[in-house]
Amino acid sequence: MTALVRAELRKLTTTWLWLWMLVLGLAMTGATTSAAIGFAEPGPLGLESAVGQRTVFAQASAALVVAGLLGIVAVTGEFTHQTATPTFLATPRRRRVVLAKLLTYATAGLLYAAACTAVVIAVALSWLGAKDVDVVLSGTDLTRTLVGVALEVALYAVLGVGLGCLMRNQIAAIVGFVVYLFVLGPILSGVPATSEVAQYLPYQAGNALGRLTSSVDAAMLGQAAGGLVLLAWALAFAALGTRMAIRRDIT
């Protein structure tokens, strides 16, 4: 398995996609952190409050978009570029390839999250300092938020791998992911009728893990429960995808 993970890491680092995605992730994080501070309104969720500051420090979750996309491309790219043939020739037990990708992209997700967290801390501390706002968030609270977001980003990479397994078609997987993340997920969580159920869906489970509270009163699991639910979705996609799509003939 170590050899397979090394091979997957090498696949990731020998094209330029990882760098473009990193640049995109850093830029998005910088933008969302700035927006969270710049557009913060005074009040119970304001910048001076612990909740408001928690939201600011959770902005590395912007990287979950690129993490998800990387995970999707890791699998679907094998079919788009027909590298599935040499990949499965080298490793006929295809489940092992999927497992290696899950491990590799969880690691890559953590590294991306770490880089983006550095941006969050740099932007937040300097901007809050300039505004003369004291950091009231406790050390424990801050750590839980940063670690939660890092895990959320990593699990989104894993979710992307799972989604890619389920839908070998790259365009379909990417469109599905983006639509869910930016349209369906927020709507399902925000609408009272579906909010209760939606807390068990990947979008809101991820928010729970990243401790991203919003002003909208939406049902949300606790941090650990949210993390486990997100992990379960990712692994379920991967397992189902391996059984249904990955096992299919490579012609």
Place this chain on the structure above:
Amino acid sequence: MSDGLRIEVEGLSKSFGSVRAVDALSFSAEPGEVTGFLGPNGAGKTTTLRMLLGLVEPTDGRATIGGATYADLDRPADVVGAALEASSFHPGRSGRDHLRVYCAVNGYPDTRAVEMLALVGLSEAARRPVRAYSLGMRQRLGLATALVGDPPVLVLDEPSNGLDPAGIAWLRGFLRELAGEGRTLLVSSHALMEVQQIADRVVIIGKGRLVGDGRLEELTAGGRVLVTTPDTERFARVLVLAGGTVSRNSGDTLKTEGLTARDVGRLAFEHHVELHGLEKRQDGLEQIFFSLTGVEVHR
């Protein structure tokens, strides 16, 4: 490289929906030989090779390499090298990095990638992305990928596609050399001419079924001999008496069937016939196909 291994295909079948792509196919390929795997486009060659390599699940039958199915091989690259199509590379990855991925998968040292690139003549293009490679260069990179584990068995699907005449000559020598080292080579092609000079044996399939299997000479016997002589009338009678079927091809040239070039030359010598030309015309795959199946190949 370990000892020679046989490829054995037994009753292999594959259906795609109602289409029977491969139908109860059986044949084998022996160590130290190049086995040509021939058939017109769409005959089921690629599907057969993909079943042999565990990429396509057979509907029936089995294919083994040294007695084991591909999926049972612990580290397949040590045993079988395969090059199936010239397009299975990420366009943005360099040839060297492509090979290094497969060095990593198999735990081979990265120096192997450099050696393989040198072996197939791609050293200068090693760091260029594959999108800048010609089709012939991609074929070479595919070959390098197949050889990265120095395997005793090689399975190559249409390896000469996209190669220029010099490349084809190089490939021929290279494959002969690999077979000479005791490896088992199974090489598919849709053109008989391409494998004629390298294959020891050929397996011919059509519509998923075996139509011929044997030494190339046996299968290509029954070709025609063109002979040019100013004495056509007399020599035609000689050839007919010797059992040949003779027709006038053009001007001074006679087309002879049923006699070997050796027979025709001997008869000319014995009857003091002046010869200006003696040419063996071997049947193409299409004619062999026709004579074996009685079915015209639609192209």
